[in-house]
Amino acid sequence: MSHREDIRGDLIVAGHICLDVIPAMHGPSHGQGMGELLAPGKLVDVGPVQLATGGTVSNTGLALHRLGLPVQLMGKVGDDLFGDAIRSHLDGYGSSLSDGMIVSPGEHSSYSLVISPPGIDRVFLHCTGANDTFTSDDVPDEALPDARLFHFGYPPLMRRMYEQGGAELERLLSKVKAHRLTVSLDMARPEPDSPAGQADWLSILERVLPMVDVFLPSFEELLYMLRPALYLELCEMHGTTELLACADGPLLEALSQQLLDMGTAIVGIKLGEHGLYLRTTASAARLRETGGCAPDESRLANWTDRRLLAPCYVVDTVGTTGAGDCTIAGFLAGLAKGLTIEEMALGAVGTGACNVERADAVSGIPSWETVQARIAAGWQQRETTLSLPGWSRHPDTGIWEAQTPAGA
Numbered sequence: 001m002s003h004r005e006d007i008r009g010d011l012i013v014a015g016h017i018c019l020d021v022i023p024a025m026h027g028p029s030h031g032q033g034m035g036e037l038l039a040p041g042k043l044v045d046v047g048p049v050q051l052a053t054g055g056t057v058s059n060t061g062l063a064l065h066r067l068g069l070p071v072q073l074m075g076k077v078g079d080d081l082f083g084d085a086i087r088s089h090l091d092g093y094g095s096s097l098s099d100g101m102i103v104s105p106g107e108h109s110s111y112s113l114v115i116s117p118p119g120i121d122r123v124f125l126h127c128t129g130a131n132d133t134f135t136s137d138d139v140p141d142e143a144l145p146d147a148r149l150f151h152f153g154y155p156p157l158m159r160r161m162y163e164q165g166g167a168e169l170e171r172l173l174s175k176v177k178a179h180r181l182t183v184s185l186d187m188a189r190p191e192p193d194s195p196a197g198q199a200d201w202l203s204i205l206e207r208v209l210p211m212v213d214v215f216l217p218s219f220e221e222l223l224y225m226l227r228p229a230l231y232l233e234l235c236e237m238h239g240t241t242e243l244l245a246c247a248d249g250p251l252l253e254a255l256s257q258q259l260l261d262m263g264t265a266i267v268g269i270k271l272g273e274h275g276l277y278l279r280t281t282a283s284a285a286r287l288r289e290t291g292g293c294a295p296d297e298s299r300l301a302n303w304t305d306r307r308l309l310a311p312c313y314v315v316d317t318v319g320t321t322g323a324g325d326c327t328i329a330g331f332l333a334g335l336a337k338g339l340t341i342e343e344m345a346l347g348a349v350g351t352g353a354c355n356v357e358r359a360d361a362v363s364g365i366p367s368w369e370t371v372q373a374r375i376a377a378g379w380q381q382r383e384t385t386l387s388l389p390g391w392s393r394h395p396d397t398g399i400w401e402a403q404t405p406a407g408a
Contacts, residue, residue, distance in 0.1 A: 015186075017055040019074030026047070026117070057153070066362060079122075083103060133159075144176060151184040166207050170208050211263075218270040274382075278345055311353070311383070326365055350371045
């Protein structure tokens with residue numbers, strides 16, 4: 001497998017970060033629900049608390065670090081105990097990993113209290129904290145010239161990024177793009193009745209995607225933002241917000257084409273157990289403009305006008321926390337290494353597969369070389385149940401690719 005070994009500068013991962021506070025809880029009595037378990041005035045006996053960091057900065061950033069890539073982390077915390085705990089946790093993975101974190105005096109760090117009794121759906125009590133005040137000024141200009149890629153995650157969980165029609169998100173990405181970095185963007189699905197859920201995400205994406213080289217949402221996030229009426233209709237029809245069963249080739253192609261028309265160059269749609277859908281622009285000129293991680297001329301044809309589905313690998317799943325973020329880390333690692341689109345896609349789903357072999361977000365992520373060795377050894381891929389009319393599967397890579405012209 002050929003790739004660039006001279007990884008220059010750093011990859012920056014910025015955006016949302018929080019501390020997850022997870023008390024160990026005993027199982028409820030027979031037939032008891034969350035309401036009975038947490039009844040007013042009741043003393044609930046719990047076990048030791050587990051502390052873990054969450055969000056893009058922690059999950060994608062630490063996964064890239066574990067894969068062996070040079071990464072800077074830029075999240076915003078307060079000067080409080082939770083902020084100290086977040087930075088200490090990051091430094092546990094590498095002594096300088098918290099150096100790029102923004103500590104804001106007088107602000108509260110973001111945290112989630114995770115109430116997760118065995119056998120009952122979890123309840124999250126979330127404080128967005130300092131994430132809400134993250135602005136373009138929090139990304140120092142001096143950090144950008146030596147970097148090649150800037151990945152930003154979860155703007156729907158960061159108030160300044162979606163208020164005023166996404167003006168601050170536009171300022172941030174414009175500032176980064178002025179330094180000719182490759183810009184990557186990940187999303188989160190807000191609650192429909194929350195302020196973030198009421199934002200006009202179609203308008204925000206139209207505003208910022210011309211500055212985004214790589215856009216990496218999940219299927220449900222994308223459907224909610226581009227087709228909100230269809231999203232709500234499908235949720236009501238199926239009685240759930242988990243809509244992966246509704247994904248198919250024609251819908252994925254329609255959504256990805258809409259994103260390309262808005263100005264992004266590379267679309268990666270996370271499909272959970274079905275893998276990763278990829279769509280790239282037909283414009284070689286646009287790919288050349290994708291910044292520090294742009295495909296070199298020898299790879300340009302390989303990356304131009306492609307529609308692929310990389311299936312997941314078969315593993316014993318222990319937990320899915322951070323699986324999408326780790327898949328993104330594998331994607332960005334392959335992009336930074338200058339791989340072919342097929343090599344990058346397999347590395348992305350391979351990294352995501354390693355993640356789900358552990359209960360937490362990043363401890364299952366090995367080195368990049370270990371991921372590649374598992375793939376080279378014939379790691380079994382899952383069979384897809386998605387409807388993909390006009391697609392065929394490559395016998396060597398196992399990747400599905402559209403054979404009909406786009407829009408046919």
